[in-house]
Amino acid sequence: MSRISTEAPITTLINVFTVRPERQRALIDLLGRATEEAMRHLPGFVSANIHASTDGTKVTNYAQWRSAEDFHAMLGDPAAREHMELAAELAERYEPHLYTVESVHQR
Amino acid sequence: MSRISTEAPITTLINVFTVRPERQRALIDLLGRATEEAMRHLPGFVSANIHASTDGTKVTNYAQWRSAEDFHAMLGDPAAREHMELAAELAERYEPHLYTVESVHQR
Numbered sequence: 011m012s013r014i015s016t017e018a019p020i021t022t023l024i025n026v027f028t029v030r031p032e033r034q035r036a037l038i039d040l041l042g043r044a045t046e047e048a049m050r051h052l053p054g055f056v057s058a059n060i061h062a063s064t065d066g067t068k069v070t071n072y073a074q075w076r077s078a079e080d081f082h083a084m085l086g087d088p089a090a091r092e093h094m095e096l097a098a099e100l101a102e103r104y105e106p107h108l109y110t111v112e113s114v115h116q117r
Numbered sequence: 118m119s120r121i122s123t124e125a126p127i128t129t130l131i132n133v134f135t136v137r138p139e140r141q142r143a144l145i146d147l148l149g150r151a152t153e154e155a156m157r158h159l160p161g162f163v164s165a166n167i168h169a170s171t172d173g174t175k176v177t178n179y180a181q182w183r184s185a186e187d188f189h190a191m192l193g194d195p196a197a198r199e200h201m202e203l204a205a206e207l208a209e210r211y212e213p214h215l216y217t218v219e220s221v222h223q224r
Contacts, residue, residue, distance in 0.1 A: 011221065
């Protein structure tokens, strides 16, 4: 279980992949493997949460890193890079952005 | 604090707004007010989590609803609709998708 909070001093990556529906499952599996084999072991990794859109056209990774510096260091890691290139090939496009959590509202 | 889990039987809405940087703060405030005044009181609302991209160009709402039916019923609520129209006016575009959580990975 991952937690979203305005109090944790973390950096959030929301990466929206646009994908052909017939490739959605393969992309989900690849991102899961990339996380387990590479990202998860890198300094500052907090969590990755892989989501499948119900219309089949998107896969979104909601990921948390200790800091933007840790996230940027990951981009230079050879194993992480190799997985990201495979994901980029499966997707039509991807739009990663770093975020801060501004507000959390509960029922 | 909100929770992301593969075990909770909920529907996740990830809505990415593209915004001019000078309007990012106004959009964040509007979405927060919309949630507190309208969405939060509707049947099936679980959480809304408003994120600001550090480059100023995006605002992303990571929201959780009990079911897709509850989310779709919200779209027909007059107060919710009024707030969504104001948000649409502030943003250049917005791309809402409903998702399932496929996997959660921790350090």
